[in-house]
Amino acid sequence: MLSCKDVTRLISESMDHSLPLGKRVGVRFHLLICKFCARYERQLLLIRETVRRLVATEDGPGESHGESLSEEAKGRIRKSLATP
Amino acid sequence: MAKPENTDPAEWVDRYGDYLFRYAMLRLRDRAAAEDLVQETFLAALKDRGSFSGNSSESTWLVGILKHKIADHFRHQAREAPLEDEDLRDQPGSSPFDGSGHWTSGPTDWGGNPADLYREKKFLDQFTECLSRLSPNHANAFTLREIDGADTGEICKVLNVTETNLWVILHRARMQLRRCLETRWFGGKTGKEP
Numbered sequence: 001m002l003s004c005k006d007v008t009r010l011i012s013e014s015m016d017h018s019l020p021l022g023k024r025v026g027v028r029f030h031l032l033i034c035k036f037c038a039r040y041e042r043q044l045l046l047i048r049e050t051v052r053r054l055v056a057t058e059d060g061p062g063e064s065h066g067e068s069l070s071e072e073a074k075g076r077i078r079k080s081l082a083t084p
Numbered sequence: 085m086a087k088p089e090n091t092d093p094a095e096w097v098d099r100y101g102d103y104l105f106r107y108a109m110l111r112l113r114d115r116a117a118a119e120d121l122v123q124e125t126f127l128a129a130l131k132d133r134g135s136f137s138g139n140s141s142e143s144t145w146l147v148g149i150l151k152h153k154i155a156d157h158f159r160h161q162a163r164e165a166p167l168e169d170e171d172l173r174d175q176p177g178s179s180p181f182d183g184s185g186h187w188t189s190g191p192t193d194w195g196g197n198p199a200d201l202y203r204e205k206k207f208l209d210q211f212t213e214c215l216s217r218l219s220p221n222h223a224n225a226f227t228l229r230e231i232d233g234a235d236t237g238e239i240c241k242v243l244n245v246t247e248t249n250l251w252v253i254l255h256r257a258r259m260q261l262r263r264c265l266e267t268r269w270f271g272g273k274t275g276k277e278p
Contacts, residue, residue, distance in 0.1 A: 003185025012255035016229070016236050036190030043191055044258055046198065047265065051230045053202035054211070058110050065205040066106035069097075073105075073119045078097050081126055 002026045004037050011041045015048065090133050091142060096126055100143055104150055111154050111227050113216050121157065125150045151232075155242050158224045162243045171221050172252045180263070191262070194270045207269060214264035221245075222257040229254055 002010070007030045010023055019027070031038045058066050069077075091099065104125060108118035128149050129136075136145050182188050201207045215223050225243060228234045234242075240250050 003181075004187050005179075005181040005185035008259065009252075009255050012258050013251050015258075016251055016254060036187045039191045039193070040262070043194060043262055043266075046194075047258070047262060048230060049199070050201045050207075051211070052233075054208060055110065055231050057202060058208075059107055064106055065208045066109055067115075068102040069105040069119065069122065073122075074097050074101055077101065077119075077123045077126060078094070080123055081093055081096065081130060 002030050004030075004034060007031070007034070007037045008040055011037070011044060015044065090129075090136055093126070093130050096129075096146075100146055103143060104146060107147060107150060108154065110212075111231060112157065113212055113223075117157065121150060121153045124153055128153075158228070158242050159244075161220050161224060162245075165220055167221055167243075167245055167249060167253075171219060171256070172249060180259075192266060192270065194266070198270075210265065210268045214261050214268060217264060218257055218260055222253055222260070225250060225253045226257040226261065 007027055010019060010027050013019060014024070014027070018024075031041060058064050101122065104122045105118055108121050109115070112118050112121070125146060129146055136142065140148075180187055180189055215226065218226065221243065225239060228239045228242060229236070236247055236250055240247055243250070243253075245253065
């Protein structure tokens with residue numbers, strides 16, 4: 001039987017590669033009966049999805065929450081470009 | 085058709101500076117390092133203006149250069165602070181499991197439908213803060229995997245680790261990040277009655 005500790009490790013691994021069938025079945029079965037591990041998986045997937053949307057917003061052309069270059073840094077970079 | 089030409093480099097900082105900086109900050113979380121890489125990106129672009137093919141926009145071309153600089157930065161960090169046993173072990177006293185592998189304190193209910201989190205400025209701040217608390221190897225692995233969507237083979241090369249070790253690192257990173265977000269973001273919310 002897989003413990004919760006094993007299952008959390010396998011949930012993470014399954015986000016990086018597909019698990020062998022036996023392990024996959026073991027994890028699915030455990031998740032049916034364990035509320036905490038099922039919640040853990042939902043939360044990891046929520047974090048993944050949220051990060052993806054965050055990145056799409058931040059890297060996109062529109063509105064962003066991120067910070068800007070300071071005027072000082074801009075001045076320094078302009079100078080280095082003018083006298084490479 | 086004439087070969088596409090770059091815009092005047094004197095305008096680059098105003099056109100693309102903030103955009104590239106934001107891109108670097110999301111991945112490095114370090115102002116000075118992000119400023120340096122933006123500067124290096126512009127200088128490399130200036131030197132190698134012939135590599136701009138016009139197949140993509142100028143900003144995409146510049147981000148491509150910046151991406152390589154960021155990977156070099158991670159490579160350098162991995163060489164400076166190679167993986168240690170500690171990166172792969174449970175931190176003493178911080179494991180949420182008892183000796184037989186059962187939860188001692190399980191994940192709390194995060195409530196409602198938090199799907200719109202990414203729109204909240206404060207969430208970005210807390211996420212960045214939590215990511216900064218991980219060790220550099222953990223944070224960089226998470227960044228490459230979840231922010232850049234790189235596959236594990238690629239990440240192993242950048243961080244110079246085996247795939248088995250990378251799975252352990254990503255597992256530790258996700259577990260610590262989840263717990264940090266629970267404490268710093270969801271904690272205050274789930275305690276309240278609706």
